[in-house]
Amino acid sequence: MWSQRSVVDYGLAKRATVQSFRAGRTGARDVCDANPYLLRAARYHGESTDRVCPICEHRNVTNVTYVYGDELGRVAGQVKATSDLPEMAREYGEFRVYVVEVCQGCSWNHLAVSFVLGTADPPGPSL
Numbered sequence: 001m002w003s004q005r006s007v008v009d010y011g012l013a014k015r016a017t018v019q020s021f022r023a024g025r026t027g028a029r030d031v032c033d034a035n036p037y038l039l040r041a042a043r044y045h046g047e048s049t050d051r052v053c054p055i056c057e058h059r060n061v062t063n064v065t066y067v068y069g070d071e072l073g074r075v076a077g078q079v080k081a082t083s084d085l086p087e088m089a090r091e092y093g094e095f096r097v098y099v100v101e102v103c104q105g106c107s108w109n110h111l112a113v114s115f116v117l118g119t120a121d122p123p124g125p126s127l
């Protein structure tokens with residue numbers, strides 16, 4: 001496998017959003033706002049999970065994985081399969097991966113986690 005660096009887990013922010021929704025402080029329209037591109041990416045390139053959507057509690061969420069980095073050129077901003085990442089991690093020095101969970105039922109979407117992959121250490125002070 002590959003080693004993930006600078007991992008940022010957005011679980012806390014996600015829980016806060018879900019709690020706010022359940023408490024009625026946030027409307028479904030505010031949390032279920034996946035744009036057409038994201039929904040399309042989820043449908044055609046997403047990876048299904050066994051996690052039930054926290055909002056509609058009806059469908060399982062789909063993971064959509066984006067890659068960003070100066071080295072990536074045209075690949076930056078593209079959706080990738082998790083299985084593509086090990087090869088990219090060997091090919092590039094550094095790029096960041098963002099995993100967004102999307103519900104194709106109610107359009108809930110939230111950043112789940114992001115991390116850095118690549119052959120070299122990230123520049124600047126590491127955590």
Ligand SMILES: [Zn+2]
Nearest residue numbers: 053056103106
């Ligand atoms: Zn949902």
